[in-house]
Amino acid sequence: xxxxxxxxxxxxxxxxxxxxxxxxxxxxxxxxxxxxxxxxxxxxxxxxxxxxxxxxxxxxxxxxxxxxxxxxxxxxxxxxxxxxxxxxxxxxxxxxxxxxxxxxxxxxxxxxxxxxxxxxxxxxxxxxxxxxxxxxxxxxxxxxxxxxxxxxxxxxxxxxxxxxxxxxxxxxxxxxxxx
Numbered sequence: 685x686x687x688x689x690x691x692x693x694x695x696x697x698x699x700x701x702x703x704x705x706x707x708x709x710x711x712x713x714x715x716x717x718x719x720x721x722x723x724x725x726x727x728x729x730x731x732x733x734x735x736x737x738x739x740x741x742x743x744x745x746x747x748x749x750x751x752x753x754x755x756x757x758x759x760x761x762x763x764x765x766x767x768x769x770x771x772x773x774x775x776x777x778x779x780x781x782x783x784x785x786x787x788x789x790x791x792x793x794x795x796x797x798x799x800x801x802x803x804x805x806x807x808x809x810x811x812x813x814x815x816x817x818x819x820x821x822x823x824x825x826x827x828x829x830x831x832x833x834x835x836x837x838x839x840x841x842x843x844x845x846x847x848x849x850x851x852x853x854x855x856x857x858x859x860x861x862x863x
Contacts, residue, residue: 688734688735688736688737688740689714689715689734689735690732690733690734690735690767690770691707691710691711691714691732691733691734691735692732692733692770692772693706693707693710693733693772694706694772694774694775694776695730695772695774695775695776696775696776696777696778697776697777697778700730701728701729701730702728702729702730702733702772703791703812704723704725704794704811704812704815705788705790705791705794705795705812705815706791707723707725707733708721708723708788708790708791708815708817709788709790709791711723711735711751712753712817714735715735715751715753715755715760715762716755717753717754717755718753718754718755718756718820719753719754719818719819719820720752720753720754720759720818721752721753721754721815721816721817721818721852722750722751722752722753722814722815722816722817723749723750723751723814723815723816724749724750724751724813724814725748725749725764725811725812725813725814726747726748726749727746727748727749727766728748728811729748729766730771730772731766731767731768731769731770731771731772732767732770732771732772733748733749733764733765733766733767734764734765734766734767735751735762735763735764736762736763736764736765737760737761737762738761738762738763739761743763743765744765745765745766747763747764747765748764748765748766749763749764750762750763750764751763751764789821789825789827789846789851790815790817790827790844790852790854792826792827793827793829793842793844793851793854794812794815794842794854794856796827796829797829797831797840797842797854797856798810798856800829800831801831801840801856801858805858808858808859808860809858809859809860810840810856810857810858810859811856811857811859812854812855812856812857813839813855813856813857814853814854814855815852815853815854815855816852816853816854817844817851817852818850818851818852819851821846821851822846822847825846825847826846827844827845827846827851828844828845828846828848829842829843829844829845829854830842830843830845831843834855837858838857838858839855839856839857839858840855840856840858841853841854841855842854842855842856
């Protein structure tokens with residue numbers, strides 16, 4: 685995949701930015717990623733995102749993230765670039781408390797972790813800094829999470845398992861209390 689691919693994911697619920705797990709799912713589907721899948725986000729986006737191969741030269745704008753994965757035994761690396769000329773116009777209503785059937789494993793793991801953290805910190809907000817999935821989870825598996833604070837509680841690392849086997853992790857960034 686040497687050409688740039690445009691990822692145009694609907695906004696969900698009341699969000700004003702693309703949910704990291706939605707982006708993870710869209711990137712995985714668009715690339716055919718099979719293993720060692722890692723999405724790292726550095727900035728939120730409310731517009732389409734261009735997936736560009738790192739070997740294509742320096743990006744024309746500051747990357748909003750990176751995406752790497754293995755496919756056919758080859759490790760591939762990409763940068764993610766915001767495309768302000770392509771604002772997202774589609775919104776999918778969704779309540780995070782009632783995720784629909786068919787919601788992806790890593791999305792369910794992310795939402796489980798956030799709901800557990802919200803019990804402890806009800807006034808804070810959480811954003812996804814990284815999602816990593818070493819292998820695809822077994823079909824129909826339920827995620828199990830273990831959460832630990834990192835960097836004085838600013839970031840929280842969520843270990844994700846399925847049927848007792850490590851699948852990956854999610855790194856959540858803790859935002860200031862909502863006012």
